[in-house]
Amino acid sequence: MGVSGCGKSSVGQSLAHALGWTLHEGDAYHAEESIRKMQSGTPLTDEDRSGWLDTLTRLLDSAIATPGPGVVLTCSALKRKYRDRLRDAGPSGTVGFVFLDLGYDTALQRVQGRSGHFFSPELVANQFATLERPEGEGTVLCVDATLPLTEIVQRTQSWLGRPHALTT
Numbered sequence: 001m002g003v004s005g006c007g008k009s010s011v012g013q014s015l016a017h018a019l020g021w022t023l024h025e026g027d028a029y030h031a032e033e034s035i036r037k038m039q040s041g042t043p044l045t046d047e048d049r050s051g052w053l054d055t056l057t058r059l060l061d062s063a064i065a066t067p068g069p070g071v072v073l074t075c076s077a078l079k080r081k082y083r084d085r086l087r088d089a090g091p092s093g094t095v096g097f098v099f100l101d102l103g104y105d106t107a108l109q110r111v112q113g114r115s116g117h118f119f120s121p122e123l124v125a126n127q128f129a130t131l132e133r134p135e136g137e138g139t140v141l142c143v144d145a146t147l148p149l150t151e152i153v154q155r156t157q158s159w160l161g162r163p164h165a166l167t168t
């Protein structure tokens with residue numbers, strides 16, 4: 001989880017690969033209308049995100065109920081209530097969050113520096129205005145998102161071995 005540009009897709013891919021888990025890209029489940037809004041620089045509202053979060057919660061629920069590898073889901077999950085929706089999936093405590101913590105300047109730089117992505121750089125400030133940091137919630141690992149990818153993946157793998165010990 002985290003703001004646009006924090007590295008959700010990059011970390012998600014590497015982590016899923018390292019763990020042999022299935023990767024789901026949360027952005028692939030946005031409504032077309034939501035994608036158009038973000039392309040044109042209009043921030044999503046709670047209402048825009050509501051059906052999307054329902055879909056992602058159902059996806060997690062069904063993945064948790066299916067025997068097999070675990071699941072890595074990339075999702076901005078900017079607000080506490082969004083995360084609480086996702087936490088409804090599976091038995092209590094099954095869903096954990098890795099918060100990729102990045103400052104505004106670096107996020108903007110990263111979003112401006114990539115091409116072919118639907119997300120408008122104009123929206124980065126709004127991502128930070130919307131973000132409710134997850135420190136203090138159950139089963140959350142906070143990681144400095146400027147660390148090398150391999151280091152973020154290693155820290156997450158080691159946290160997954162003892163998630164409650166490192167919960168903030």
Ligand SMILES: Nc1ncnc2c1ncn2[C@@H]1O[C@H](COP(=O)(O)OP(=O)(O)OP(=O)(O)O)[C@@H](O)[C@H]1O
Binds near residue numbers: 007008146147
């Ligand atoms: N740990 C890192 N160190 C340096 N660059 C990184 C790191 N993680 C991601 N990046 C770079 O930052 C940019 C944004 O990364 P990425 O697309 O993974 O973020 P994201 O959170 O999925 O963004 P969005 O939600 O907007 O799709 C990419 O160019 C990526 O290569």
Ligand SMILES: O=C(O)[C@H](O)[C@@H](O)[C@H](O)[C@H](O)CO
Binds near residue numbers: 002005075077078119
């Ligand atoms: O909740 C949101 O506002 C969205 O999920 C965004 O965070 C983007 O989809 C994502 O970061 C892609 O750039």
